[in-house]
Amino acid sequence: MNISLLLEMAAEAGADRIALVCDGKRWTYGDLLAAARGAFELIQESGAEYVALLDESSEAAVIALFGAALAGVPYCPLNYRLPDTDLAALLGRIAPALVVGDEERVGRIAGDQGHTVYSREEFAMKTQETVPADDERMYDLGEGVAVQLFTSGTTAAPKAAILRHSNLLGYILGTVEFASADESDAALMVVPPYHIAGISALMSSIYAGRRIVMLPSFSPEGWLQLVEQEKVSNAFVVPTMLGRILDAYDKAPGTDVSSLRAIAYGGGKMPLEVIQKALERFPDAGFTNAYGLTETSSTIALLGPEDHRAALASDDPKIRARLTSLGQPLPTVEIEIRDEEGKALPAGEPGEIYVRGDQVSGEYKEKSALVEGGWFPTRDAGYIDEDGYLFLSGRADDVIVRGGENMSPGEIEDVLLTHPAIADACACAVPSVEWGEAVGIAIVPREGHDAPAEQDVKDLIRARLRSSRVPEKIAFVQELPYNEMGKLLRREVKKLLAD
Amino acid sequence: MKPGTRLKSAACDTEVMVIRCGEGAIECGGAAMGEAKPAEAAPLSADHANGTLMGKRYVDADGKFELLCVKPGKGSLSVDGVALVTKDAKPLPASD
Numbered sequence: 276m277n278i279s280l281l282l283e284m285a286a287e288a289g290a291d292r293i294a295l296v297c298d299g300k301r302w303t304y305g306d307l308l309a310a311a312r313g314a315f316e317l318i319q320e321s322g323a324e325y326v327a328l329l330d331e332s333s334e335a336a337v338i339a340l341f342g343a344a345l346a347g348v349p350y351c352p353l354n355y356r357l358p359d360t361d362l363a364a365l366l367g368r369i370a371p372a373l374v375v376g377d378e379e380r381v382g383r384i385a386g387d388q389g390h391t392v393y394s395r396e397e398f399a400m401k402t403q404e405t406v407p408a409d410d411e412r413m414y415d416l417g418e419g420v421a422v423q424l425f426t427s428g429t430t431a432a433p434k435a436a437i438l439r440h441s442n443l444l445g446y447i448l449g450t451v452e453f454a455s456a457d458e459s460d461a462a463l464m465v466v467p468p469y470h471i472a473g474i475s476a477l478m479s480s481i482y483a484g485r486r487i488v489m490l491p492s493f494s495p496e497g498w499l500q501l502v503e504q505e506k507v508s509n510a511f512v513v514p515t516m517l518g519r520i521l522d523a524y525d526k527a528p529g530t531d532v533s534s535l536r537a538i539a540y541g542g543g544k545m546p547l548e549v550i551q552k553a554l555e556r557f558p559d560a561g562f563t564n565a566y567g568l569t570e571t572s573s574t575i576a577l578l579g580p581e582d583h584r585a586a587l588a589s590d591d592p593k594i595r596a597r598l599t600s601l602g603q604p605l606p607t608v609e610i611e612i613r614d615e616e617g618k619a620l621p622a623g624e625p626g627e628i629y630v631r632g633d634q635v636s637g638e639y640k641e642k643s644a645l646v647e648g649g650w651f652p653t654r655d656a657g658y659i660d661e662d663g664y665l666f667l668s669g670r671a672d673d674v675i676v677r678g679g680e681n682m683s684p685g686e687i688e689d690v691l692l693t694h695p696a697i698a699d700a701c702a703c704a705v706p707s708v709e710w711g712e713a714v715g716i717a718i719v720p721r722e723g724h725d726a727p728a729e730q731d732v733k734d735l736i737r738a739r740l741r742s743s744r745v746p747e748k749i750a751f752v753q754e755l756p757y758n759e760m761g762k763l764l765r766r767e768v769k770k771l772l773a774d
Numbered sequence: 775m776k777p778g779t780r781l782k783s784a785a786c787d788t789e790v791m792v793i794r795c796g797e798g799a800i801e802c803g804g805a806a807m808g809e810a811k812p813a814e815a816a817p818l819s820a821d822h823a824n825g826t827l828m829g830k831r832y833v834d835a836d837g838k839f840e841l842l843c844v845k846p847g848k849g850s851l852s853v854d855g856v857a858l859v860t861k862d863a864k865p866l867p868a869s870d
Contacts, residue, residue: 276778276791276793277778280791280844283844284828284844287844287845288828288829418776418778440778441777448793448831448863449863449864450864450866451863451865451866452862452863452865453828453829453863454828454829455865482829565866577866605864605866606864607864
């Protein structure tokens with residue numbers, strides 16, 4: 276099995292149909308397949324063992340992904356936001372590679388690593404000019420690795436997660452009906468190409484026959500403009516983007532967003548007020564919260580449009596709370612909550628989220644993290660309620676252990692956010708002589724409010740939770756550190772509180 | 775047979791990719807499928823002529839076989855004479 280099949284089938288069904296719009300240029304499925312075959316030739320000639328992308332989203336991402344698949348080498352998009360030293364180290368781990376993107380930078384920081392480097396324009400042009408040597412030549416059967424992604428490393432050094440062709444095809448074939456999109460359907464893509472959601476979105480849209488509209492560099496105004504111009508029907512955003520889009524929309528309410536039918540989000544925790552506002556501003560769009568990890572080829576659980584609307588309309592606190600859940604597992608995967616010994620826990624009990632299914636790789640270049648029975652311990656902590664809804668409380672590594680008692684930062688943060696003068700909050704472990712670890716919190720005061728008194732904050736937590744959750748250390752900050760995907764960088768808050 | 779193997783119908787234009795495979799003969803239009811097309815086409819059996827649809831997955835009752843149609847044709851798929859049925863994807867509400 277080889278993921279190149281997805282593009283081949285789309286081109287077979289409609290070679291002249293528009294597949295991709297980027298920077299005003301339109302590509303048909305036939306164009307993309309021909310370029311992927313040209314890329315295969317370039318990759319073979321170069322002797323590269325990886326194909327890397329060091330660039331924002333563009334047609335090059337699609338051509339490189341499928342060209343690498345045809346050539347049987349892993350596609351490895353890199354985070355161009357990394358500092359030079361970190362990036363040079365990652366490039367060194369995949370040498371020799373055919374690198375598409377920032378030529379100047381690769382030359383400067385990894386010039387001696389033996390890479391073949393093309394700029395985006397050069398790559399797009401060369402792959403179109405290069406005609407495969409022989410139409411009948413054999414492409415890779417796809418038994419190996421299709422994609423290698425370095426994890427974001429919010430807790431440790433980046434790990435090389437690998438996704439096999441069988442994982443990615445298992446995900447796409449199990450969740451997307453071939454050629455099911457209407458000719459007018461268009462998906463707006465803003466997720467960076469080095470994120471799993473960016474890769475699975477490309478494959479899903481291509482297999483469904485949905486036109487991909489790329490916005491290489493996100494701005495809320497640019498996003499709204501493209502929705503109107505290209506009559507976008509589907510979009511995936513991370514929570515911070517949605518908040519900014521809503522603010523921009525309120526400043527330009529005349530923008531025609533009536534074509535938007537489906538807005539999916541994921542990648543970080545969605546603030547309740549943002550999703551509530553989004554449901555009000557875009558009453559005709561269906562919202563989906565998608566939860567997944569790099570190691571699971573993207574989505575494994577989701578909260579769908581009906582659940583969103585039902586939760587918003589309900590007076591029942593249990594149903595309203597579903598707006599903050601991850602929804603239910605996909606029918607194609609199994610999810611369990613387990614304790615520290617790996618024993619499955621009943622509904623309502625918090626523990627670590629485990630998952631298994633065809634799409635789950637759970638594999639790193641160095642070793643597989645799968646445990647007996649093919650289960651993948653996600654290191655995410657959460658619980659499943661009695662109705663089967665999955666709730667996330669944070670990374671298992673973020674749990675605060677105070678004198679043997681496990682505390683989830685999420686429950687403390689949720690209580691803090693009910694305070695009218697607190698806009699954002701982060702709880703994490705601080706060293707404690709007496710308890711080993713204790714609770715520390717960083718608070719962002721809300722604009723127009725005075726920062727709450729430390730005693731107020733302590734009283735609030737003591738009243739709503741238990742005295743063990745009362746913070747030993749409180750810091751007031753202007754803003755919390757997030758990465759570009761909206762992931763809170765807890766280790767930086769930890770450092771700040773330790774000082 | 776390895777997953778990923780492509781099989782061609784001897785009786786029509788159908789081509790499939792093997793996703794899962796057990797013991798048994800995979801047929802289309804009533805004739806055994808192979809990696810190469812035979813020089814002479816097999817006759818299309820009237821009992822196996824309901825056609826295949828591009829992009830559909832076909833499975834047997836035991837879940838041992840799963841084939842993805844990558845090129846449609848007039849024949850229908852079977853294993854040892856027993857017809858395969860389509861398996862639908864469980865579409866996500868466009869999560870990505």
